[in-house]
Structures are given as structure tokens and as C-alpha cells.
Amino acid sequence: MQSFYTYPTPPDPHYSYGTAGFRYLGDQLGSVAFKTGIIAALRSISTGGKTIGVVITASHNPPDHNGVKIVDPMGEMLPQDWEPFANQLANTVSFAEFEKAVNDRLANYKDVTPHIVIARDTRSSGPRLLKAVIDGILALKGKYTDFGKLTTPQLHYITRCYNDKTFGQPSEQGYYDKLIATTTKILQINGYTKLDPITVDTANGIGGDQLRKLDSITDILNFHVINGDTDHPDRLNIDCGADYVKTNQKLPAVLQKEGPEQGHLYASFDGDADRVVCYYVDESDKFRLLDGDRIATLLASLIGGLLKKVPKIKLKVGIVQTAYANGSSTEFIESKLKIPVYFTPTGVKHLHQKALEFDVGIYFEANGHGTVVFSPNYVKQLRDYQAADEEEKKTVETLLLLVDLINQAVGDSICDLTAVLVALKLTKKSVYSWGNDYKELPNRLYKLSVKDRFLFKTTDAERRLVSPKGLQEKIDEVVGKYEKGRSFVRASGTEDAVRVYAEASGTEECERLGKEVCELTSEASQ
Ligand SMILES: CC(=O)N[C@H]1[C@@H](OP(=O)(O)O)O[C@H](CO)[C@@H](O)[C@@H]1O
Numbered sequence: 001m002q003s004f005y006t007y008p009t010p011p012d013p014h015y016s017y018g019t020a021g022f023r024y025l026g027d028q029l030g031s032v033a034f035k036t037g038i039i040a041a042l043r044s045i046s047t048g049g050k051t052i053g054v055v056i057t058a059s060h061n062p063p064d065h066n067g068v069k070i071v072d073p074m075g076e077m078l079p080q081d082w083e084p085f086a087n088q089l090a091n092t093v094s095f096a097e098f099e100k101a102v103n104d105r106l107a108n109y110k111d112v113t114p115h116i117v118i119a120r121d122t123r124s125s126g127p128r129l130l131k132a133v134i135d136g137i138l139a140l141k142g143k144y145t146d147f148g149k150l151t152t153p154q155l156h157y158i159t160r161c162y163n164d165k166t167f168g169q170p171s172e173q174g175y176y177d178k179l180i181a182t183t184t185k186i187l188q189i190n191g192y193t194k195l196d197p198i199t200v201d202t203a204n205g206i207g208g209d210q211l212r213k214l215d216s217i218t219d220i221l222n223f224h225v226i227n228g229d230t231d232h233p234d235r236l237n238i239d240c241g242a243d244y245v246k247t248n249q250k251l252p253a254v255l256q257k258e259g260p261e262q263g264h265l266y267a268s269f270d271g272d273a274d275r276v277v278c279y280y281v282d283e284s285d286k287f288r289l290l291d292g293d294r295i296a297t298l299l300a301s302l303i304g305g306l307l308k309k310v311p312k313i314k315l316k317v318g319i320v321q322t323a324y325a326n327g328s329s330t331e332f333i334e335s336k337l338k339i340p341v342y343f344t345p346t347g348v349k350h351l352h353q354k355a356l357e358f359d360v361g362i363y364f365e366a367n368g369h370g371t372v373v374f375s376p377n378y379v380k381q382l383r384d385y386q387a388a389d390e391e392e393k394k395t396v397e398t399l400l401l402l403v404d405l406i407n408q409a410v411g412d413s414i415c416d417l418t419a420v421l422v423a424l425k426l427t428k429k430s431v432y433s434w435g436n437d438y439k440e441l442p443n444r445l446y447k448l449s450v451k452d453r454f455l456f457k458t459t460d461a462e463r464r465l466v467s468p469k470g471l472q473e474k475i476d477e478v479v480g481k482y483e484k485g486r487s488f489v490r491a492s493g494t495e496d497a498v499r500v501y502a503e504a505s506g507t508e509e510c511e512r513l514g515k516e517v518c519e520l521t522s523e524a525s526q
């Protein structure tokens with residue numbers, strides 16, 4: 001563990017393992033990356049030598065940021081009860097304390113060789129941090145396999161394949177093979193040969209390289225990449241990508257300049273390709289965003305529609321949203337799709353957990369991060385089903401193939417987008433009709449700097465404040481003045497800020513409501 005000295009921990013560190021792992025400026029992450037190698041190795045040892053993943057990425061954050069995140073054996077996030085230990089290690093400055101913490105932990109487990117799979121995004125700090133992660137793994141005499149540059153979900157897939165041989169081949173090629181084979185089969189049994197073309201803004205990140213590879217090995221997917229410059233890592237997420245499009249509610253800069261094609265479907269990925277939003281420009285040149293809420297409703301329409309065709313199969317379907325979901329989407333799901341909606345706090349780990357309670361659990365954050373999970377009961381009922389005719393057989397096969405198409409471990413831009421295109425094809429829906437399923441309520445999201453964001457404590461899936469005292473009552477009073485008004489305030493879990501969300505029936509009303517709630521929030525935080 002002498003390489004501890006190669007990666008000195010800065011004095012008075014405050015590193016914290018959040019939903020997205022450790023995330024800071026790339027040049028401040030050396031010691032954290034080294035220690036993440038150690039934590040991943042310990043996690044592997046604690047599971048009796050199962051393969052663990054490490055992804056080096058800062059997703060949609062600026063190019064000079066970076067991050068390290070650990071992936072558990074079945075492709076899930078590191079369990080929350082490991083986070084305090086990860087934080088303790090990351091913030092330990094002295095070698096003696098560090099060595100003791102590691103050895104104490106090691107003493108709990110059997111002596112096995114850990115194995116770690118690693119991948120990184122396109123950032124220039126990636127290779128340096130990779131070296132640090134590897135040195136951490138080697139310090140515990142671990143083995144590693146470096147998969148080079150991959151999307152975050154690809155590394156989740158590979159990690160799972162190592163531990164679950166039925167899942168697929170543990171390689172990048174294995175990922176493409178599975179996606180192509182599944183998509184081809186779904187199309188074939190439903191009488192189609194290829195998916196419709198789509199233009200994809202890949203945020204100048206790793207998603208671009210991977211879509212180009214896919215495009216070169218198959219004719220059924222028709223992805224046209226824009227913002228796909230991975231030779232210049234400093235362009236990552238700049239004026240493009242899912243976060244830019246969703247936050248600004250406008251086209252990526254290059255499309256604003258060149259002019260988009262009316263009615264054509266576009267999509268944007270984030271920097272590590274685990275989020276996707278779609279959009280188009282309508283007959284009156286208006287930008288129409290098809291965000292995570294819309295993706296959830298589209299996939300729910302597909303799955304719900306297919307299940308209706310086999311009424312003897314009884315499965316529990318649920319949709320999980322956060323308070324950031326547009327009110328119209330919730331209303332559409334409940335009143336038109338007749339599927340129950342559940343709310344959890346922000347962060348995919350909360351949504352994922354809730355979704356697991358259903359046979360089909362569909363969850364998406366409005367920003368485009370999400371997936372669908374299917375229960376063992378779903379697979380069993382469909383596998384055991386005796387189809388009465390060809391139509392039923394086709395339906396059941398399609399429902400089973402969806403399990404392989406959608407990356408259940410984690411939100412995956414490439415799989416989610418393919419599922420969107422499959423859904424449009426199978427439901428015979430045009431881009432316009434998707435966009436007209438419901439009319440979004442105008443909404444605004446604000447970020448406020450406050451003295452102490454931890455003062456803001458919430459309840460009811462973050463929709464109501466319990467602290468600061470009295471603020472919620474004031475918000476209620478303001479909200480009551482606006483038709484279809486809704487507003488809530490919560491501390492960000494990833495930034496030192498408080499977020500204020502507002503929606504109302506009209507744009508002006510929504511902005512006024514947002515402004516009023518921002519003012520109340522600032523006053524209360526003095
Ligand atoms: C409003 C919003 O988009 N919040 C994001 C953001 O969380 P905050 O806790 O709001 O900072 O980052 C999370 C991690 O990427 C993501 O899951 C979440 O949706």
C-alpha cells in the first residue's frame with residue numbers, strides 16, 4: 001500500500017460519495033481514484049471475489065471535472081451502507097490511519113483475489129485517474145481488466161456479465177451483439193426490417209463513438225451522430241447534450257445554427273450516455289421536448305398495449321416519478337393509461353428501488369435518466385403462457401424480448417433510445433402524435449445559492465418542506481393563487497444549492513410563481 005504516497009490526500013479533505021460516486025475537478029481526484037481502487041477491491045473481496053466495476057466519468061459536468069463510481073456485481077450501484085466507509089477512506093490523510101481502516105475491513109473477509117473491470121469516458125484526465133485506480137487495486141493484490149473508453153451503462157453490463165453468465169458476453173462486442181440480436185428479432189416477428197432514422201447529439205462524448213461502431217456493424221439501427229467530436233475532450237457537453245437541451249429547453253447550438261428539419265426525431269445523450277431526451281420541431285417551428293416523462297409514457301403505452309392483448313396474464317405495472325415530473329404527464333398516466341404513479345425522492349437509486357416492487361416497473365427522471373425493470377414473475381408468466389394463436393404468440397415473444405432489449409441495471413441512452421424507436425414503430429405512432437399525447441404545463445427550475453442548504457429538510461417525496469419553519473405555509477399560500485400551480489423547494493444532493501421548481505397553467509404565471517417562491521426561499525435562508 002506504499003503507493004498511498006504517490007497520491008497524497010490534500011489537507012482537510014471533504015470528499016463525499018454521492019449518488020454519482022465521487023465527483024470533483026479532475027486534478028483533485030488522484031487520491032480519491034487510488035482509494036476507489038482499494039474500495040472496489042475490498043468490495044470484491046467482501047462478495048467472495050465477485051467482479052466489481054469502476055467507471056471514471058463526470059457525466060454531464062464540464063470537461064475539466066471527473067468522477068469515480070463503483071458498480072456492484074449485478075450492475076447496480078454500490079450499496080448505500082458502503083458509502084460511509086468510502087467517505088472515511090477518501091478523507092483519511094495519514095497513512096497509519098488509512099492502513100488500519102483497510103486492514104480492519106479486510107479482517108472481516110475470506111482471503112480471495114479481487115477482480116475489477118474498469119472503463120472511462122473521453123475526458124483528458126481519464127488516463128491519469130485510471131492509473132490511480134489500478135494502483136489502488138494492485139495495492140490489494142487484485143486483478144483488473146481495463147475496457148478502455150465505454151459508456152457508463154456498457155460497463156454496468158460487462159460487470160453483470162462477469163457475475164451472471166446468462167446475461168451476455170462480458171465484452172463491448174457482447175453488448176452490441178445482444179442489442180442487435182434482440183432488436184432484429186423484435187422487428188422481424190412484428191414484420192419490420194429496420195428502425196427509422198434518428199439524429200443523435202452525443203454531447204461530444206463517448207456515446208458518439210459507440211453509436212458509430214453500432215452503425216458500422218448493423219443496418220437495422222439508423223443513428224446519425226452530431227456533436228460526436230471525441231478528439232477534442234474540451235468540447236464535451238459544451239452547448240450540447242441532454243442536460244443542455246433539458247435545462248435550457250432548446251436545441252443544441254449546432255442545430256439552432258443549421259436549422260432543424262421539421263418533424264424529424266432528434267435525441268441528445270449526456271457525456272457518459274446514461275441519459276437521453278428526444279425532441280423535434282413542429283409545423284410552426286416550435287421546439288418540442290420529449291423528456292424522461294414522455295419516454296416513460298411511451299414505453300408504458302407500448303407495454304400496457306401489448307399486455308392488453310393477452311388479458312389472461314395478470315401483472316402489476318407501476319410508473320415511478322419524482323416531483324420534477326410534469327403534472328400533465330402524471331395526469332396522462334393515471335387518467336389515460338390507467339397505470340398507478342408513485343413518487344420517490346430525487347436520484348435513480350430511490351426510483352429503481354420502488355420500481356422493483358412491480359412486475360413491470362417503469363421509472364424515468366424528467367431529465368432522461370431511467371429504465372424499465374421486469375420481475376421474475378413477469379418472465380415466468382410469459383414463458384409459461386400457452387398462446388392461443390399466432391397473434392398472441394407474437395405478443396408474448398415481443399414482451400419477453402423487451403427484457404433483453406432494455407438495460408435493467410441502469411438507465412442506458414443507447415438501449416432506451418432503441419426501445420423508444422421500437423415503441424414508435426410497434427405502436428405506429430408518429431413523432432407528432434407522441435408529442436401530442438398530452439400538453440406539458442409550463443415549468444421552470446431555478447438554482448439558488450444559500451448560506452446553508454442543509455437547513456432545507458423535506459417530506460412527502462421531497463414535495464413539502466418541514467424546515468425552515470413556516471416556509472412551506474408561505475409557499476402554499478402563493479401556489480394557491482395560480483391555476484394548476486405547483487411549486488416545491490429542496491436542497492440539491494449533488495451541488496451546493498437549493499432547487500426551486502414551479503409549474504402553472506401559463507408561462508407567465510409559472511414564471512411569476514417561480515419568482516415569488518425564489519424570493520420566499522431566499523428570505524427564509526438568511
Ligand atoms: C433536478 C435534477 O435534474 N436533479 C438531478 C441531480 O440531482 P440533485 O439532487 O437535484 O442535484 O443530479 C442527480 C444525479 O445525476 C439526478 O439523479 C437528478 O435528477
Ligand SMILES: [Mg+2]
Nearest residue numbers: 059270272274
Ligand atoms: Mg450521466
